[in-house]
Amino acid sequence: MEFVLVAGAWLGSWAWDEVVPELRAVGHGVHPLTLSGLADKQGIKAGQQTHVQDILDEIERHDLRNVILVGHSYSGIPVGQAAERIGDRLSHVVFVDSNVPANGESFVSAWPSGRPMVEALIAENNGFWPPLTAPDFAGQGLTDEQITRIVTGSTPHPGATLTEPAILTRPLSDLPATYIKCLLDGDEPNPDVAALLASPHWHLIKMDTGHWPMVSQPRELARILLDTATHSAR
Numbered sequence: 233m234e235f236v237l238v239a240g241a242w243l244g245s246w247a248w249d250e251v252v253p254e255l256r257a258v259g260h261g262v263h264p265l266t267l268s269g270l271a272d273k274q275g276i277k278a279g280q281q282t283h284v285q286d287i288l289d290e291i292e293r294h295d296l297r298n299v300i301l302v303g304h305s306y307s308g309i310p311v312g313q314a315a316e317r318i319g320d321r322l323s324h325v326v327f328v329d330s331n332v333p334a335n336g337e338s339f340v341s342a343w344p345s346g347r348p349m350v351e352a353l354i355a356e357n358n359g360f361w362p363p364l365t366a367p368d369f370a371g372q373g374l375t376d377e378q379i380t381r382i383v384t385g386s387t388p389h390p391g392a393t394l395t396e397p398a399i400l401t402r403p404l405s406d407l408p409a410t411y412i413k414c415l416l417d418g419d420e421p422n423p424d425v426a427a428l429l430a431s432p433h434w435h436l437i438k439m440d441t442g443h444w445p446m447v448s449q450p451r452e453l454a455r456i457l458l459d460t461a462t463h464s465a466r
Contacts, residue, residue, distance in 0.1 A: 240305025244271020254454030333398035354391035372442025405431035
């Protein structure tokens, strides 16, 4: 299997540093990806479809087959769209406590009450969503050292990726998918995710940790991903 790992808002490929060795140790290909405009790709102008294309380009560049696409948080939106577009190259898609795309809807569409706040922050910060600060990570199962790692590694997130609509050509429920719900960030999936979980192609796994499990519980997350690879290969 070939894992393509995409972290959420403000983060780069570095967020997967403790997950990658666990997957490679048993022989899988692993491709942690930084999306345009973030981390080591700061300065690259990006909208949401840019991020979808980043994922497609990574798969095409390495001619990947038997792909397990993994999207965390915001990145579930471009990952879900990319998963539809790679056809029989896709083995499985894993959404890690993430948003999921809906045709014609954006990241902020799912935040009826928070949308004005996010859009105002983007406007005030030259088109970028500013990263969280250390107090925002309280109660998410992270040590002080882990919080510092996330805060110091985070970069402003391109605002257009949050406000542009997703483009889907078929129901997301048709994809072979796993949704990982991190319980410290809420006991139940959002209603849009719950509706998708009614599909026989989707299943739910819960983790007793916060919204950043690749940092708080990397080995446990890797174990779930490895189990997914095993089941997908059958």
